[in-house]
Amino acid sequence: MEYIINKLMTVIKRYNRNENLRVIEYGLKTSYLAISKFIFFTLLALSLKIFKEYIIFLILFIGLRSVSFGIHANKSYICWIASFVSFIGLPIICNYLGRPNLVKIVIMAICIVLIYKNCPADTAKRPLMNAKKRRIYKMSSLLISFIYSLFAIIINNSFI
Numbered sequence: 038m039e040y041i042i043n044k045l046m047t048v049i050k051r052y053n054r055n056e057n058l059r060v061i062e063y064g065l066k067t068s069y070l071a072i073s074k075f076i077f078f079t080l081l082a083l084s085l086k087i088f089k090e091y092i093i094f095l096i097l098f099i100g101l102r103s104v105s106f107g108i109h110a111n112k113s114y115i116c117w118i119a120s121f122v123s124f125i126g127l128p129i130i131c132n133y134l135g136r137p138n139l140v141k142i143v144i145m146a147i148c149i150v151l152i153y154k155n156c157p158a159d160t161a162k163r164p165l166m167n168a169k170k171r172r173i174y175k176m177s178s179l180l181i182s183f184i185y186s187l188f189a190i191i192i193n194n195s196f197i
Contacts (some may be wrong), residue, residue, distance in 0.1 A: 038069055070113065078124045090128035093197070097185060098123070104157035104177035106165075138190060145186040152182050 042065050049061055084092035094154035157174035159165040165174070189197050 093130045106158045
């Protein structure tokens with residue numbers, strides 16, 4: 038990663054006299070990590086034959102994460118472990134363990150309570166100071182959660 042980022046920063050410094058080079062470098066590192074994780078987990082999902090479930094989970098996750106944000110790991114390896122559990126482990130569990138509607142409803146209720154309690158999640162680098170925006174993000178997170186829950190109940194599929 039460092040090699041690629043250093044090469045890109047050399048090119049950027051040559052053509053850009055911008056004072057925000059640290060911000061650009063941070064963005065490049067963040068993008069590199071996101072792209073490398075996406076490629077790795079996509080290939081892993083393909084090899085484990087859970088690609089469809091992985092994509093469904095990824096799309097649903099992006100929808101919720103866009104308004105609820107999320108907690109960021111302090112170390113890269115912790116992020117990789119959490120990502121593995123989320124993007125590979127959960128689709129495997131959901132795919133192979135059939136659940137009756139009552140269990141689904143209990144799980145959904147727990148998730149909605151946790152979303153109400155914890156969303157939106159801000160970080161030290163990106164705090165949400167505006168109370169109105171915080172309320173909007175919380176209500177949006179809850180609305181998306183309710184829509185996902187209704188969808189899961191209506192669709193008769195153990196994975197969903």
